Amino acid sequence: MATLLKGAEAAKALTEKLAAKAEELKGKGVNPCLAIVRVGERDDDLSYERGAMKRCEKVGIAVKNVVLPLDVTQEALIAEIEKINRDSSIHGVLLFRPLPKHINDEAVRKSLDPAKDMDGITDGSLGAVYAGTKDGYAPCTAASCVEILKHYEIPISGKRVVVIGRSLVIGKPVSMLLLAENATVTICHSRSQNLAEICRQADILVVAAGKAGMVTKDFVSPGQTVLDVGIHVDAEGNMCGDTVFAEVEPIVDKITPVPGGVGSCTTAILASHVIDAAEKTLK
Amino acid sequence: MATLLKGAEAAKALTEKLAAKAEELKGKGVNPCLAIVRVGERDDDLSYERGAMKRCEKVGIAVKNVVLPLDVTQEALIAEIEKINRDSSIHGVLLFRPLPKHINDEAVRKSLDPAKDMDGITDGSLGAVYAGTKDGYAPCTAASCVEILKHYEIPISGKRVVVIGRSLVIGKPVSMLLLAENATVTICHSRSQNLAEICRQADILVVAAGKAGMVTKDFVSPGQTVLDVGIHVDAEGNMCGDTVFAEVEPIVDKITPVPGGVGSCTTAILASHVIDAAEKTLK
Numbered sequence: 001m002a003t004l005l006k007g008a009e010a011a012k013a014l015t016e017k018l019a020a021k022a023e024e025l026k027g028k029g030v031n032p033c034l035a036i037v038r039v040g041e042r043d044d045d046l047s048y049e050r051g052a053m054k055r056c057e058k059v060g061i062a063v064k065n066v067v068l069p070l071d072v073t074q075e076a077l078i079a080e081i082e083k084i085n086r087d088s089s090i091h092g093v094l095l096f097r098p099l100p101k102h103i104n105d106e107a108v109r110k111s112l113d114p115a116k117d118m119d120g121i122t123d124g125s126l127g128a129v130y131a132g133t134k135d136g137y138a139p140c141t142a143a144s145c146v147e148i149l150k151h152y153e154i155p156i157s158g159k160r161v162v163v164i165g166r167s168l169v170i171g172k173p174v175s176m177l178l179l180a181e182n183a184t185v186t187i188c189h190s191r192s193q194n195l196a197e198i199c200r201q202a203d204i205l206v207v208a209a210g211k212a213g214m215v216t217k218d219f220v221s222p223g224q225t226v227l228d229v230g231i232h233v234d235a236e237g238n239m240c241g242d243t244v245f246a247e248v249e250p251i252v253d254k255i256t257p258v259p260g261g262v263g264s265c266t267t268a269i270l271a272s273h274v275i276d277a278a279e280k281t282l283k
Numbered sequence: 284m285a286t287l288l289k290g291a292e293a294a295k296a297l298t299e300k301l302a303a304k305a306e307e308l309k310g311k312g313v314n315p316c317l318a319i320v321r322v323g324e325r326d327d328d329l330s331y332e333r334g335a336m337k338r339c340e341k342v343g344i345a346v347k348n349v350v351l352p353l354d355v356t357q358e359a360l361i362a363e364i365e366k367i368n369r370d371s372s373i374h375g376v377l378l379f380r381p382l383p384k385h386i387n388d389e390a391v392r393k394s395l396d397p398a399k400d401m402d403g404i405t406d407g408s409l410g411a412v413y414a415g416t417k418d419g420y421a422p423c424t425a426a427s428c429v430e431i432l433k434h435y436e437i438p439i440s441g442k443r444v445v446v447i448g449r450s451l452v453i454g455k456p457v458s459m460l461l462l463a464e465n466a467t468v469t470i471c472h473s474r475s476q477n478l479a480e481i482c483r484q485a486d487i488l489v490v491a492a493g494k495a496g497m498v499t500k501d502f503v504s505p506g507q508t509v510l511d512v513g514i515h516v517d518a519e520g521n522m523c524g525d526t527v528f529a530e531v532e533p534i535v536d537k538i539t540p541v542p543g544g545v546g547s548c549t550t551a552i553l554a555s556h557v558i559d560a561a562e563k564t565l566k
Binding site: 187 | 406407409410412413414440441442443449451455458459462465467468469470471472474475476477478481484
């Protein structure tokens with residue numbers, strides 16, 4: 001039986017630390033505040049928004065909800081973001097994407113002040129994650145992977161990490177974050193040859209392939225830690241990840257469940273970014 | 284006997300292609316032009332400058348030399364760069380670094396227009412290399428590695444590349460460039476455990492450790508291609524790389540010599556960036 005790495009436990013520990021920091025900030029006259037910008041009423045967005053608001057409440061972060069209709073113009077959306085950029089009482093922004101097709105994603109991304117970019121979508125954040133500086137924020141899901149490893153005190157430095165996936169949302173940033181923690185990082189993808197063999201050599205396997213059930217027992221070996229970033233709904237209507245949990249779990253040493261794994265820690269990371277941004281206003 | 288991958292041969296082939304493009308640009312009224320900005324008279328800089336100027340002459344790129352005294356102020360250096368930014372007859376800039384200690388490197392980097400950044404030093408270029416977009420230029424040495432592989436028609440897609448080194452000048456950018464070519468990329472460094480074993484598993488080994496003679500016969504295996512980015516002077520006063528050439532060459536399939544390998548193609552890459560920047564002015 002593998003140890004289950006529960007995102008909620010890592011999130012709980014982080015939330016307690018953040019609540020203390022929020023208290024301290026308020027004592028200094030800074031009220032940490034997150035703006036959540038949503039276009040339309042997509043179920044996924046609404047569900048994440050509820051989770052983020054609950055987390056912010058626990059930490060002591062105010063939330064300003066900006067909800068725009070599905071047919072909002074690009075200009076109006078950018079105007080809202082620029083208003084937030086100028087508003088010194090707001091420390092960070094979560095913008096739900098993908099945006100409706102009539103809106104140019106890049107133009108909107110570029111309008112956001114990198115200092116308020118809590119989910120690593122601006123070029124400023126991308127560059128900071130790549131360079132390994134503290135001038136930006138990583139995408140919350142990527143940072144959640146690192147937080148879970150640290151919470152469960154899984155050694156990273158010097159270890160072999162294999163990441164399946166090379167997107168700018170997960171694969172690349174989690175690779176850069178773990179490289180900054182001194183892991184030896186291998187980035188794999190759909191064109192990788194001998195993928196299963198490479199994965200079996202990992203100490204830590206991060207699966208962000210976006211393909212349900214892709215990682216079978218052939219991809220893993222005893223002693224490994226597996227972080228499954230995938231979220232899918234299977235034929236029976238149950239949530240599942242990129243790994244075949246029933247096959248993989250008996251072999252490896254530690255694994256994140258889906259649901260309840262990486263995804264359950266992302267709102268705590270979001271809150272930590274807001275607290276960090278609020279703290280920076282004191283410097 | 285391993286095949287020697289000669290940078291000069293890759294550079295020659297590239298130079299011919301670029302000369303044709305330069306001719307075409309001139310026919311359209313665009314005279315490609317590179318500014319070389321040098322502070323002081325360091326031998327390494329002077330030697331590279333001579334090579335770059337010769338290459339530009341062969342391609343048909345004009346060079347504007349900006350030479351500043353070692354005690355130039357930061358303000359004066361930035362003023363020169365801003366003048367170049369505004370000068371539409373100059374398409375690209377090569378700035379020699381490291382700069383003297385009284386000058387803030389980051390402030391100078393930030394002053395350069397990313398569109399004219401031929402050696403990948405601005406945040407704009409860093410972000411583009413990381414994101415895999417064509418909006419910036421990679422450091423010339425990193426791009427030189429890829430050019431040599433392509434010139435010698437060494438398969439990259441799907442293959443295992445192991446990179447030793449994680450600097451922003453070589454290790455990280457060459458990793459991102461080879462990932463964009465669909466390689467499976469492992470980034471190693473001084474903290475990596477079992478480094479020799481990991482290196483032996485590579486199809487292509489890129490050595491940018493910055494440590495003379497670090498890669499011995501234990502790090503390689505038959506069939507491999509080795510790119511040695513190191514440049515050092517040994518006890519006898521001869522140039523050498525990061526690999527022990529005499530040990531490694533008999534084992535592997537292909538290897539870049541030092542000197543005459545990766546370093547011999549960098550000025551051709553520099554010229555290709557200038558031609559690319561000049562072509563962009565037509566769009």
